Amino acid sequence: MTTTAPTDRVHNRVRLALLGVRGEAPVHRSGGAGPSDDGHFLVNGRGASLPYNPDSPFVLDSAGRISVDGADLGLDVEPVARPRFYDLSTDEGVAYEKIAKLHGKDVLATTVVQTCVRYGESERCRFCAIEESLQRGNTVAVKTPAMLAEVAEAAHRLDGVSQMVMTTGTSNGRDRGARHLARCVKAVKKAVPDLQIQVQCEPPAELSTITDLYEAGAGSIGIHVESMDDEVRRRWMPGKSQVPLDEYRAAWREAVRVFGWNQVSTYLILGLGEKDDEVVAAAGELIDMGVYPFVVPFRPLAGTLATDVDHVPAPDTDRVEEITRRVAARLRVAGMRGADQRAGCAACGACSALEGGCGA
Incomplete structure (x- = not known):
């Protein structure tokens, strides 16, 4: 018993x-x-x-x-049950599952470009394995707007998918991949008008691109910094850290202006080396800007440098719990809930311990 x-x-x-x-x-x-x-x-x-x-x-x-x-x-x-749309393929024979994945019970997620200019070993984010699934043959390098519209319609119709997350590897262009995201969003919204979409990208060099994403039909946006400590960024994200934090702050402010308060989010990964107080202070700065700090623990992922080369373990559970509770308290005071975002990681919440999106 x-x-x-x-x-x-x-x-x-x-x-x-x-x-x-x-x-x-x-x-x-x-x-x-x-x-x-x-x-x-x-x-x-x-x-x-x-x-x-x-x-x-x-x-x-x-x-x-x-x-x-x-x-x-x-x-x-x-x-979560295997969705029915996984059994379908495009006319060209590409399995829908290679174009977009079900996350949680009702979130469709895709990486529209599965390559990244920062993926060389000297610049690669050490927790990232964006090209690993491509090398395994589990996805395709570039998803076209037409592909994504076809899969989104089927996932919505057959499996009740209610929101979609579109992220991208970083390109060489000044938009850092955001323009292709906008084309994909526009096609999906035309096919499934009531599907809520979050886009995720690095800060585009031209901030007007943020408006392009919104006007294409995205309801929320993730501009993910992962850490607001420059020393940690240089160690864990040698290529991405070349984008100054001030560029992130400018992009977050513009995104809040365009998308609205609490429709902008960023990942903060716990366990990269910051002190607890520094993480909580960074989360507080983001909250004050109207940006939701989606705090998640670092977890070893096969195919990453952190796992395969550095052998970095997951962080201590007590520390993750304490930081999560402190950030949640700040979110509650601000009245900010991930569940109130139209779509995206904070709206789903499956990767974080933030209860209901804000309270711990």
């Missing part, structure tokens, strides 16, 4: 995110830009991306319950 362990939602979500589960899901991803090799689950009805770890203390049983050392955590866990 199993016993029931005391439950704390944030504590358990942090530990699950970092330690994963012994139990695989039919919907999973590997390689790509991150944040991990994971499976998609619903935990008490909320989306959660959990790494598969055969050494995890968390065991998922056939009844959809998670236990530790025989103690039931009081969590109902349901693997």
Whole structure:
């Protein structure tokens, strides 16, 4: 007979995110830009991306319950079912699954250009494996607007997908890939007008491109810095760190002006080397600007330099939990919830322990 362990939602979500589960899901991803090799689950009805770890203390049983050392955590866990659109292909024979993936229960996600000018070893972000899935044959290098419109329509019609995330590898152009994103957004919105879309890109050198993305039909935008500590940026993101933080701040301010308060977000990855107070202060600066700081723990990802070369472990669970709670407290004071974003990572929330998008 199993016993029931005391439950704390944030504590358990942090530990699950970092330690994963012994139990695989039919919907999973590997390689790509991150944040991990994971499976998609619903935990008490909320989306959660959990790494598969055969050494995890968390065991998922056939009844959809998670236990530790025989103690039931009081969590109902349901693997996300394989979507029907995965069974389809384009007329040219490209599987829909290679064009866009289901994330969580109702989020369609795609990397519109699966290559990055910063992917050489001297410039590559050490937590990123954006070209790994391409090398494995799991995706195609460039998704056309027509491809994405076709897949989005099917995913919306067959599987109830309600939002879409479009990210991109960085290009050599001054727009850093944003113009192709805009063309893709416009095509998808024409095919599925009520599908909410978030775009993700580096700060474009021409800030007017942010307006182009909005006018194409994107409802929210992610401009991801990952860390606001320049020393950490140079160590973890040698190429991307060449874009000054002031360019990020200018892009965030312009994005808030165009998309609106709490429709702009950025990743802050926990476990890259900053002090706790520095991370919380950075999150506070972002909140004051109207930018949602989507705090997620670093998780080892196969194919990355951090995992395969540096052998960097996941951060301490207690530290991640403490930082998450402190950032959540600031978000609550500001009245800022990821769930209020029209689309995107913060709206989904599966990769973070921020409860309901803001409260821990």
